[in-house]
Amino acid sequence: MPTPVFLGEFEQFVLLSLLEASRDLGHAPVQEVRARLEELASRSVSRGALYRTLDRMEEKGWVEWSLDGSDVPERGGHPRRHFHVTPEGIDVLRVSRATLLDAWSRLGEVLG
DSSP, X not given: OOOOOOOOHHHHHHHHHHHHHHHHHSSEEXXXXXXXXXXXXXXXXXXXXXXXXXXXXXXXXXXXEEEETTOOOXXXXXXXXXXXXXXXXXXXXXXXXXXHHHHHHHTHHHHO
C-alpha cells in the first residue's frame, strides 16, 4: 500500500469537484467548481476559502491553472483562471481514498 495521505474533507471535495467540472466542460472555471462543490458538500463555500485552498494545492503541485483571455467578464475586465487537477493531484486522491477505505474496513464490524 502506498504511503498514507490524509487530505482534509474540504481538499477532497475541491479536487473531486475540479475533476468533475473538467470532465464535463474540458476545463474548470472557478465559478463552476464552486457550484459543484456547494452541491457536493451541501453547504455554501466562500470564494476566499476556495481560492486559498486552490492556491495551497497549486503550491503542492496538485492543481494547475491557465488564463482564458477570451473569457473576460464585462465588469472588472480580468480574465478568469481555469483549473485542472495534475497527475500528482489524482495520485494523492487515489492514495487518500485507499487509506480511508483501509481504515473503514478495519472497523466494519463496529460501524456496520
